[in-house]
Amino acid sequence: xxxxxxxxxxxxxxxxxxxxxxxxxxxxxxxxxxxxxxxxxxxxxxxxxxxxxxxxxxxxxxxxxxxxxxxxxxxxxxxxxxxxxxxxxxxxxxxxxxxxxxxxxxxxxxxxxxxxxxxxxxxxxxxxxxxxxxxxxxxxxxxxxxxxxxxxxxxxxxxxxxxxxxxxxxxxxxxxxxxxxxxxxxxxxxxxxxxxxxxxxxxxxxxxxxxxxxxxxxxxxxxxxxxxxxxxxxxxxxxxxxxxxxxxxxxxxxxxxxxxxxxxxxxxxxxxxxxxxx
Amino acid sequence: xxxxxxxxxxxxxxxxxxxxxxxxxxxxxxxxxxxxxxxxxxxxxxxxxxxxxxxxxxxxxxxxxxxxxxxxxxxxxxxxxxxxxxxxxxxxxxxxxxxxxxxxxxxxxxxxx
Numbered sequence: 001x002x003x004x005x006x007x008x009x010x011x012x013x014x015x016x017x018x019x020x021x022x023x024x025x026x027x028x029x030x031x032x033x034x035x036x037x038x039x040x041x042x043x044x045x046x047x048x049x050x051x052x053x054x055x056x057x058x059x060x061x062x063x064x065x066x067x068x069x070x071x072x073x074x075x076x077x078x079x080x081x082x083x084x085x086x087x088x089x090x091x092x093x094x095x096x097x098x099x100x101x102x103x104x105x106x107x108x109x110x111x112x113x114x115x116x117x118x119x120x121x122x123x124x125x126x127x128x129x130x131x132x133x134x135x136x137x138x139x140x141x142x143x144x145x146x147x148x149x150x151x152x153x154x155x156x157x158x159x160x161x162x163x164x165x166x167x168x169x170x171x172x173x174x175x176x177x178x179x180x181x182x183x184x185x186x187x188x189x190x191x192x193x194x195x196x197x198x199x200x201x202x203x204x205x206x207x208x209x210x211x212x213x214x215x216x217x218x219x220x221x222x223x224x225x226x227x228x229x230x231x232x233x234x235x236x237x238x239x240x241x242x243x244x245x246x247x248x249x250x251x252x253x254x255x256x257x258x259x260x261x262x263x264x265x266x267x268x269x270x271x272x273x274x275x276x277x278x
Numbered sequence: 279x280x281x282x283x284x285x286x287x288x289x290x291x292x293x294x295x296x297x298x299x300x301x302x303x304x305x306x307x308x309x310x311x312x313x314x315x316x317x318x319x320x321x322x323x324x325x326x327x328x329x330x331x332x333x334x335x336x337x338x339x340x341x342x343x344x345x346x347x348x349x350x351x352x353x354x355x356x357x358x359x360x361x362x363x364x365x366x367x368x369x370x371x372x373x374x375x376x377x378x379x380x381x382x383x384x385x386x387x388x389x390x391x
Binding site for chain 1: 338381387
């Protein structure tokens with residue numbers, strides 16, 4: 001008996017991707033650590049630049065912005081087409097979402113899937129007859145669907161603009177499945193739509209937004225944005241930034257720079273669950 | 279060594295310098311500036327205990343701003359000649375601006391796989 005398909009990217013597709021536990025809470029910003037509140041005596045604060053650990057919205061935890069930004073119309077339409085979900089991890093009463101995909105498209109677009117589908121059948125996958133079954137977990141369903149639409153050439157379904165939140169979720173799945181090249185045109189469009197012509201003018205107003213943008217700039221190879229963000233971080237952070245479980249390069253994590261060395265890394269990031277010592 | 283560490287080290291080195299050397303012909307000059315420096319550092323919580331790595335709660339921008347906002351002394355009210363212009367800025371401002379000029383963003387290519 002054929003199982004129900006939630007997203008049929010290719011009717012004749014030979015890959016069944018099962019997304020388990022979809023829509024897990026994303027990049028959760030937990031309560032502040034002791035040091036963030038225990039500065040002996042605050043130095044003079046420049047009110048115009050207080051985006052690191054100073055936004056009151058983040059002093060009591062939670063991970064939203066102070067005021068949710070309006071979604072772009074295209075994204076609203078895209079969301080309208082999505083199925084109803086009651087809570088994270090459960091879609092229409094089920095705890096998994098199924099995608100029918102084309103192995104040829106996946107192999108061409110993703111080194112991750114190429115290794116999975118052309119090498120020895122490895123972890124999280126199995127083969128029944130002519131159909132491969134692969135498993136994933138925790139991803140945002142909308143982000144994964146958009147990625148698969150891009151990979152399968154359904155450009156008419158791909159939103160031309162999106163919220164910062166969804167953009168960050170896209171960065172996570174793109175990085176995981178190593179689809180940077182095929183997404184390049186879209187990611188440039190999304191980022192350009194959010195920032196306008198002057199990318200150097202990016203000024204995240206809250207710490208979590210800053211970390212999301214840093215991840216986005218890294219995954220989508222936005223050199224100017226990455227430089228601008230790290231410049232401000234070097235000057236203004238009062239301690240380790242949180243990675244929130246997002247993908248960051250090893251060299252950036254747990255590092256302190258020396259002044260005048262290359263790279264002049266004065267920024268330290270810590271994984272969300274542990275603190276690295278220096 | 280991070281930029282914050284460079285800045286804090288400079289402050290503590292200056293305490294030692296003002297406390298052990300005569301950089302001005304007037305004995306009271308070193309003494310007054312040393313007193314002002316210690317007061318400023320105590321007010322900012324960087325004198326004792328001396329902050330240590332990883333300097334949680336400090337950042338470069340504010341540390342530099344702290345330096346630039348130190349008041350100049352009115353030597354005429356301290357009984358000195360009106361032409362006396364020694365100040366902590368003489369030891370701090372140029373150094374801090376130099377530190378600030380060497381703070382850069384990061385090159386993404388250094389971190390790409």
